[in-house]
Structures are given as structure tokens and as C-alpha cells.
Amino acid sequence: MSDDGGRLDRLTAMLRRRGVILPAFEIHGGVAGLYDFGPIGGKLRRNVKNIWLQHWAKHGDIVEIDSPTLTPEPVLIASGHVGEFNDYMSECKSCNSVFRSDHLLSDHHPNPDVLPPEELNSLLIKMGVTCPGCNQNDWLDARPMNLMFETKIGAMRGGRTAYMRPETAQGMFMLFPALYRHFRNRLPFGAVQTGKGYRNEISPRQGMIRLREFNMAELEYFIDPEVVPSHDFSKWNSMPFNLIPDPDTSSPVSMSIRDASEKGIIRHPTVAWFMGWTWDFLVAVGIDPNRIRFRQHEGTEMAHYASDCWDAEIEGSYGWIECVGIAHRGCYDLGAHENSTGNSSLKAWRPFQEPKSVDKTILAGNGAVIGPAFREKANAVNAALAELSNTNQEYPFQLTLDDGSEVTIEENMIEMKRVVATEHGEWFLPHVVEPAFGIDRIIWHILDHCYIETEKSGESYTLMQLPEFIAPVNVAILPLMEKDGLVEVADLLHRQICSISDVSSYYDGSGSIGRRYARADEVGVPWAITIDHQTLEDSTVTIRRRDDGLQMRIEMDLLQSKLATGSISELF
RNA sequence: GCGGAUGUAGUGAAGGGGUUAUCACCUGAGGUUUCCAACCUCAUGUCACGGGUUCAAAUCCCGUCGUCCGCACCA
Incomplete structure (x- = not known):
């Protein structure tokens, strides 16, 4: 700061x-x-x-x-946000200070952020972790601090x-x-x-x-x-x-x-x-x-x-x-959403340069034996057999299933199968x-960086030097005075400019001309258009550039076409 | 969430138990003015919200909410 x-x-x-x-x-x-x-x-x-x-x-x-x-909720459970934004907080009973439970335990556990709340509570007591505020070891139960708005x-x-x-x-x-x-x-x-x-x-x-x-x-x-x-x-x-x-x-x-x-x-x-x-x-x-x-x-x-x-x-x-x-x-993310839904549509297809012929021998379960032998586990056994790379097993052997359990495979349960297939590509999870x-932080810094405080004839003067195509208002329309028919011309020009797409204008007729330039500069209006008596004679106006006050005279028609193409700056 | 400070026009501030609450800038209306915050006149507030004390509260007290600073927290 x-x-x-x-x-x-x-x-x-x-x-x-x-x-x-x-x-x-x-x-x-x-x-x-x-x-x-x-x-x-x-x-x-x-x-x-x-x-x-x-x-x-x-x-x-x-x-x-x-x-x-x-x-x-399930979307955000899958993405990890429900878990991740549920940091547990522990509150000190004696001084009411609140701390993240896992931070308190960082010296006593390799990665305390994975612990469930009961273990956080018991570890805080067991390790005698004291409150950084008052040095007491007297904690309320850890409770989740969810930073999401629930509905x-x-x-x-x-x-x-x-x-x-x-x-x-x-x-x-x-x-x-x-x-x-x-x-x-x-x-x-x-x-x-x-x-x-x-x-x-x-x-x-x-x-x-x-x-x-x-x-x-x-x-x-x-x-x-x-x-x-x-x-x-x-x-x-x-x-x-x-x-x-x-x-x-x-x-x-x-x-x-x-x-x-x-x-x-x-x-x-x-x-x-x-x-x-x-x-x-x-x-x-x-x-x-x-x-x-x-x-x-x-x-x-x-x-x-x-x-x-x-x-x-x-x-x-x-x-x-x-x-x-x-x-x-x-x-x-794509993997997490596939896993939690069982949906497999979040993959992309990668064709091989050359189609791959696969000619391999696999161990396949003999259904007539495996079915009666393992009953509800039979499918898991077949799946585990299909994944075995070593087809030269000595029988009987122990086979580990997906759920971690082991079964004994006898020779009569097995048939050697030769599989011939042509693979043209494969499915994979894209990376992202x-x-x-x-956006708010960026807008803040745009304003912060473009806000210029200078001096003008001894007085402090502020201007917002926004890039032209960011400026909220593109032109300010200022009749030199609000009389002698200048208002009507200015008002018409203002509405014509507002009807050009992506161009905005504001009309300002109150106060001295200098004051109105200052108002426009303060919010970063890049161009100020002044309508004066000469405008009534030849349809020209003066255009003033925000950043240096430089002025030139231009026909109103040309002004509008330049605004429409965003090329006013070419005039200078 | 804790501690301290604080809340008065659009903005920034002064004041303060008593009838019309100040100042500057800003904004609006009228006047004046032929191009860079000129000038003149006038206008805009129920002093954060709710309750209490008092004959009387913007002022004192309590609560709520907000804001600022510190602690803690923070893709």
C-alpha cells in the first residue's frame, strides 16, 4: 500500500x-x-x-x-469445489479467535488439510496446539467454512x-x-x-x-x-x-x-x-x-x-x-465429471497415423467353470483375467480383483484366446x-492507471486517459452557449451520434465551456465537440482531443463517418 | 469472526442536549459570458437504521447494519 x-x-x-x-x-x-x-x-x-x-x-x-x-450440488462435488471450499475452522473458546484447523496442525501432520473434522479436533487436543492469540488449548469443534452461496x-x-x-x-x-x-x-x-x-x-x-x-x-x-x-x-x-x-x-x-x-x-x-x-x-x-x-x-x-x-x-x-x-x-475436470456421472462423453478421439492391427493372445475365463465357481464375482474375475499381460501363468495362481480381493485360478477355468482386431484410434481425455x-480487478486497475492528476494554470486538474475504444462515452456535445439556435443543432447532432452503433455521446450545456471540458476529461471522454456560431453558417464544429486539448474544425458529416469507423484519431 | 476507530447534502469535511445545522467543491434553475473548472442569485439534507433517556436527541446510552485500520481468512 x-x-x-x-x-x-x-x-x-x-x-x-x-x-x-x-x-x-x-x-x-x-x-x-x-x-x-x-x-x-x-x-x-x-x-x-x-x-x-x-x-x-x-x-x-x-x-x-x-x-x-x-x-x-453434484456438479460442484465432482469438480472438487464443495470439498475444497469447505475449509475447516477452529475457534478458540477463551478468546474467540478463529483459525484454519489445518494451519494450526501444520507442524504436527504432513498434510492436515485431508483430515476429517473429528481427527482435526482430536489432534488439536492430543498435540496440545495452543491458540496463537492467547496460548490456551481449548478449541470448539472444527466446523466447515463454505465460501459458496447455498440455495x-x-x-x-x-x-x-x-x-x-x-x-x-x-x-x-x-x-x-x-x-x-x-x-x-x-x-x-x-x-x-x-x-x-x-x-x-x-x-x-x-x-x-x-x-x-x-x-x-x-x-x-x-x-x-x-x-x-x-x-x-x-x-x-x-x-x-x-x-x-x-x-x-x-x-x-x-x-x-x-x-x-x-x-x-x-x-x-x-x-x-x-x-x-x-x-x-x-x-x-x-x-x-x-x-x-x-x-x-x-x-x-x-x-x-x-x-x-x-x-x-x-x-x-x-x-x-x-x-x-x-x-x-x-x-x-473432464475426468472428474466422467467419474462421478459414469458418463463417458467427455473424451476426444485420436486417430492413429496407421491403423493398428492387434494380434494378441489373452487368457479368457471359461464361463461354464468360472460362473458356478465364483457366482457374483464371475464378471470381476473375467475382467481381471482380460487385463493380465502375462499369459504364461503356472497353475493354480492368485488373481487380484479390482476390489482388492484375491481368488485362486485353476487351469481348467482358463481358455487361451487369440484376438485379432484393427484399432483406428483411441479415446482420451483432453487437457485444458x-x-x-x-474483470472487476482489471477495470479497477484500468481506472487506477488511467487516472492522472496534473495541474492546469496553477489549479489541480484530473483526467482519465482511457484508451479510445474503452471509453464509456465517446464524444461530449457542447454548445458554446445555450442560445441563438445552438442548442437545436447540438441536440440533433447528439441524437444522430447516439444512433451510430457502438458509439455513445452525451450532451452537456450547463456551465462554462472550460468547466464542461473538465467534466468530460474527468470520466475519460476522448473527444469534445463544440457547436458555435460558425456551425450555423457552414456546418462545421470544433473537435478537441482530451489528452492535449488540441482542437480542429471539421464538418459534422465527416465527424459522424469518422465516429462510425472509429477513426477520429486519424484527423490529428 | 475478534480488537480499535467511525457513519453529518452528490463528494470531502466542521460542529454539537434547545427553535432557521455550518463550510468548500460538485450538481440543478435563472442571469452573464464568443473555447479550457470565471462571476451573480436561488435551490437540493427528516445528521446510517431501530430502540431508550429527556420537556427537548443529529448530539447522551443500548442494539443492528455498514465503512476504515490491525489480527485472522483469501481462486
Whole structure:
């Protein structure tokens, strides 16, 4: 937290005053961790989301989907969220401090996070673990702290338990079969989704940084783990990234992502490739490139699903904050959903280069003997026999079944079978690389980085240097005075500009012209259009550039066509 | 969840058991003004919510909720 002389306070006050971002439900007292996007903020978020979507859509193999926020419990049990977000907490009876039970036991057990609550309780007593606050050993029973919002599907009693989704990713996994068909069974492909996620944080702090309801934007990119990807890193070659690898393997470096990938610091090329695209996106929407770094998760902090994870962190008024997580999730999710449902539609087909002829001899059970001998276990015995690689057994031998039990196999139970088959390919679980963006945190840092406090004729002056295509309002329409027929011309121009798609304008006729320029600058309007008496004569207006106040005169028709094509800046 | 601080116009602050609650900026209306926060006049609050004490509460007390800081927690 840098001492910024109150800049953070002035920025948040401005964001409230101007309707960018403000606490939600304030007249009822407000709720921590819930924020409104006002008229300016709402459009800003829309623009950021649209650019994000377009950033991925242009790859050609990534499509947008949308799935419910309300998620039935079994989905989140399968994904591991019900277990993972159920950290157990122990409360000290004498001083009421609360700690994570597994953290208290970290010196007494190799991995206490796997223990059930009864063992946590007994181990706390047995090991004499004392409260870090008051040094007493007197604990209430550990109870789960579930960070998900729970609800019921079904209005009456006995509905199904559900949760508000803690991430959007599961929706993409549920849609894997539809995506696989959509892409004609060919990997790699991806799906993106933007929307709300929910986490019932214990104590949300730091404004927009930790929210209870937040905007996320996630991409799931499905790949074949056996295909070595050939990504083109050339556009980032001359651009060293600030990398903070897992301290166990390497120390912070500044190097190109291609080199980091080739040296194995980034463990998978596709992760490196998405780091590049992530960097492009962040810079495009107005994040200061010098205040971006990528930090690799250490083994211990890696989420339950990830095999490598890099966070894009952005430096702002709250220090370095992780705003994007790029995780290699392996086949964890698709496998987990297959296992818990028994459904096998989450696989992809990998054809062999050449069809494989399989000509092998296997041990097959003789049904007439095995059936009567093992009865209900007969199927398991046959399955275990089929998996035996050694067909030259000495009889009798012990066979281990899937459930761990052993049976004795006699020679008369067995028939040698020769199997001839042609295999054209195989089914496999795709791996997935997931870049997950915290939209609110990114928007916060855009505002933080673009908020400029300067001086103008001795007075303090603020301006929001948003990139043009992010700006919530594209142009401000300002009649020099509200009389002599200037209002009518200005109002018509305003409505004409608003009818151009993806262009927004606001009309401002109150106060001096300088004051109105200042108001527009404060919320980052890139262009201010002034209607004066000359406009009435020749249909020209002046256009002023936000960042330097430079003005030029232009015909209204040309202005509109330039706005429609987003090419105003070419005029200067 | 614990401890401390705190809640007064759109924003930021001052005040404080007594009738019309201050200040600055902002915002709106009118006037004035021919291009960078000019000026003049006027307007906007039941002082977080609920209860209590009192003749009288924005002020004192209790509770609730929120916010900030510290602790703890945190993909």
C-alpha cells in the first residue's frame, strides 16, 4: 500500500460522484463486497467485456457460450469445489479467535488439510496446539467454512441443493460434448464465457479487489496432451516479460516468453502462449505495461485442479494484485465429471497415423467353470483375467480383483484366446488450459492507471486517459452557449451520434465551456465537440482531443463517418 | 469472526442536549459570458437504521447494519 497522498481517496470519491463504481444498496446500509456499476461504469464494463470476447473470437477456434449461475450440488462435488471450499475452522473458546484447523496442525501432520473434522479436533487436543492469540488449548469443534452461496432448486420443501457458481469454468466443461460436435471433433478448440461468480467472503476488503459477487471472464482451451503445440511467439520476442517463477525452481527473471517456455520455466507452451495474449489484452485496455508481472504458483498454493499456474499481477494502489490466472488444469475436470456421472462423453478421439492391427493372445475365463465357481464375482474375475499381460501363468495362481480381493485360478477355468482386431484410434481425455480473468480487478486497475492528476494554470486538474475504444462515452456535445439556435443543432447532432452503433455521446450545456471540458476529461471522454456560431453558417464544429486539448474544425458529416469507423484519431 | 476507530447534502469535511445545522467543491434553475473548472442569485439534507433517556436527541446510552485500520481468512 503506497502512500499516495490521498490519491486513492480522491479517485474513489470521483468514481462515486460520477457514477462509475459505487457501493450497492447504500440506502439500506450497503453490503460489503457488493458494488454497482453506474452509468459510466456500466458502459466501461460492457466495453471491456466486448474487447475481451473479441480478443479470443479472432482466433477462429474459440466460441462464446453461456451457462447458468445456479449450479446443482453434484456438479460442484465432482469438480472438487464443495470439498475444497469447505475449509475447516477452529475457534478458540477463551478468546474467540478463529483459525484454519489445518494451519494450526501444520507442524504436527504432513498434510492436515485431508483430515476429517473429528481427527482435526482430536489432534488439536492430543498435540496440545495452543491458540496463537492467547496460548490456551481449548478449541470448539472444527466446523466447515463454505465460501459458496447455498440455495435450493425447487420452491417447496425438499428441493435440490444448489450453489451460486464460484467460477464459470464448470459450464464450459458441461458443454464439452456440444463443443466437440461444433468443432467437428477436432482439437484444439476453446470456449469463453463472461458472467458473474459468487464467493461468500468472510471479510471483503480493499474496495473492488475482493467481492462477493464478481465479474469473471474465462476461457477453457482443450488440447490433445500428446500433440506438441507449435505456437508462434514471434510477436513477443523483443518484449521481455517480468516473470516470478516458483522459488523452488528459479528466481525472478525478465525474459521473452519463448525463452521461458523453451527453458521449461513455463511448463507448457500453450500456457506461455496465453500469457502472451493476456499481456496483449491488458495493455490494449489501458493497463500500464510496466506494472504487469507474471507469478507462478508454488506447489503448495496451487489449486486442487492445476498442474501449472501463472498469475498476471497488476500493480496499483493496493500493491500487486492478481488479476488473471492462467492454469493448466490437465484432464482433472473432464475426468472428474466422467467419474462421478459414469458418463463417458467427455473424451476426444485420436486417430492413429496407421491403423493398428492387434494380434494378441489373452487368457479368457471359461464361463461354464468360472460362473458356478465364483457366482457374483464371475464378471470381476473375467475382467481381471482380460487385463493380465502375462499369459504364461503356472497353475493354480492368485488373481487380484479390482476390489482388492484375491481368488485362486485353476487351469481348467482358463481358455487361451487369440484376438485379432484393427484399432483406428483411441479415446482420451483432453487437457485444458484456462486463462481466467477477474474483470472487476482489471477495470479497477484500468481506472487506477488511467487516472492522472496534473495541474492546469496553477489549479489541480484530473483526467482519465482511457484508451479510445474503452471509453464509456465517446464524444461530449457542447454548445458554446445555450442560445441563438445552438442548442437545436447540438441536440440533433447528439441524437444522430447516439444512433451510430457502438458509439455513445452525451450532451452537456450547463456551465462554462472550460468547466464542461473538465467534466468530460474527468470520466475519460476522448473527444469534445463544440457547436458555435460558425456551425450555423457552414456546418462545421470544433473537435478537441482530451489528452492535449488540441482542437480542429471539421464538418459534422465527416465527424459522424469518422465516429462510425472509429477513426477520429486519424484527423490529428 | 475478534480488537480499535467511525457513519453529518452528490463528494470531502466542521460542529454539537434547545427553535432557521455550518463550510468548500460538485450538481440543478435563472442571469452573464464568443473555447479550457470565471462571476451573480436561488435551490437540493427528516445528521446510517431501530430502540431508550429527556420537556427537548443529529448530539447522551443500548442494539443492528455498514465503512476504515490491525489480527485472522483469501481462486
